[in-house]
Amino acid sequence: MAQDSVKEDFVPSSKNQPGKEYPMVNSQGYARFRVEAPEAKSVTVTLGLGGRGGTKLEKQSDGSWMGTTEGPMDEGFHYYHLIVDDGAFNDPGALNYYGSCRWESGIEIPAHDKDFYALKDVPHGNVQQVLFSSPSTGVERRAFVYTPPEYGKTDKKYPVLYLQHGWGEDETAWSNQGHANLIMDNLIAEGKIEPFIIVMTYGMTNNVKFGTINQFDAKEFETVLVDELVPYIDKNFNTVPDKKHRAMAGLSMGGVETKLITMRRPETFGYYGLLSGGTYAPDDLKDSGVGLVFISCGSKENPDRVTSAVEALKNAGYNAVSYVSPDTAHEFLTWRRSLYRLAPLLFR
Missing domain, CATH: 2.60.40.10 (Immunoglobulins)
Structure with missing residues (x-):
């Protein structure tokens, strides 16, 4: 133009x-x-x-x-x-x-479809900072926890989505850049999802130099997440502390973490989401008992790889869903749209 x-x-x-x-x-x-x-x-x-x-x-x-x-x-x-x-x-x-x-x-x-993450006059959930002990790293670590608007008004217990940022970002990304809380508020207000908690913490990705992602094994973060943060959340929040009520998803390198950790700890998470973060093959999910696999990307990334991977998973008998964000690349509108489509599929 x-x-x-x-x-x-x-x-x-x-x-x-x-x-x-x-x-x-x-x-x-x-x-x-x-x-x-x-x-x-x-x-x-x-x-x-x-x-x-x-x-x-x-x-x-x-x-x-x-x-x-x-x-x-x-x-x-x-x-x-x-x-x-x-x-x-x-x-x-x-x-x-x-x-x-x-x-x-x-x-x-x-964006032409910005309404789904807009700040509206609806009941709003709470995003709070929590500090949790991490003996494996020897420091107190931080996470942000989204709780839905109704949380705490009864003794109701909730499922939990552990949602990871990408390389170069931190635990503030999904709330600040991604508007995850507003997406959830609007979905809940419209009756499109059953409320659940979202936990966002630093994925320890930024020590990996750009271009060496294939060397990243996420094992240190796996200990922090599965052995330290998950027990903290289950102890301090009203959760349903089992695999069927726990999901993990991530964007970009957070998707890489999600794949690595869910494959090694299938007993912990029952729903998986890779947002511009690679794909699963049927053999990756053998004996996992996964309830849903969601894989997405932008149309300017590599959509054929995503759709073909999901088709292979479906053919192997898995509940798999693909989503391609129109006219976007490796960017937050892709991931906002992905969360908007993933959330109603979780914990069903």
């Missing part, structure tokens, strides 16, 4: 700092940036179309730098930062989100 056809209906991104006008987005998915850096010699925004080096800003007469992406971006959430001369900086106008092993700026390109 030519720049001269860009609609001038830009509005501030929903991920901006309070009161900040830039960055802005328009109805076509373009993003526009303005940065105050009067002494800089060059300013580039890392956000841009794939392989094109981001968006170079031009200096204005008032000393600021402005620019618009070369083309429309995929719908949904994106990380980015600024390159000012030779330094990397976050955009002062945008909120920060933990990704790429650092706090990054974030921008939201409004």
Whole structure:
């Protein structure tokens, strides 16, 4: 799309700092940036179309730098930062989100289907931070726990989904970038799911250097998750503490963790979800007793691999479901949509 056809209906991104006008987005998915850096010699925004080096800003007469992406971006959430001369900086106008092993700026390109993760006037659950002891690592560790709106009003016990982030992210990702709590609130309010708890903790993935993922075996995290966190959650929350009421899923490298851990600990989890995180083969699930296998990705990833893997699982007699997010890649709108479709299938 030519720049001269860009609609001038830009509005501030929903991920901006309070009161900040830039960055802005328009109805076509373009993003526009303005940065105050009067002494800089060059300013580039890392956000841009794939392989094109981001968006170079031009200096204005008032000393600021402005620019618009070369083309429309995929719908949904994106990380980015600024390159000012030779330094990397976050955009002062945008909120920060933990990704790429650092706090990054974030921008939201409004999605046509954003209603399912929108903040609405419905009963809201609670996302609380918990600290749990980890003798295996010698430190107190952190997790975030989503409990549904009705939690604690009766003695009712709930199933639990252990939901993992990707490489470069941490336990804040699914609530902040993924809006997992809002997705759950809306599904519950619409009567589309039976309420359950979600537990999100750091998957210890970021010590693995990018490009060496095949060397990651998740065994240290397996001990933390299965032997330390699961017992803590079952002791401190109203859970149904058995395999049939426990699920594990993860995005990207969190999906790799999910596959490795569920294969080694089939007695712990009864439902598995890989969100842009690989696939299972029928032999991987032998004697697992798994109730559901959910595998998803974006249409710009490798959807044929996902759909063919699920077809093989179905042919082998497993309850398997595939989902391909339209017009998205390895990004959070893929995973928001995946959670939205996975949640109603769990604990049935």
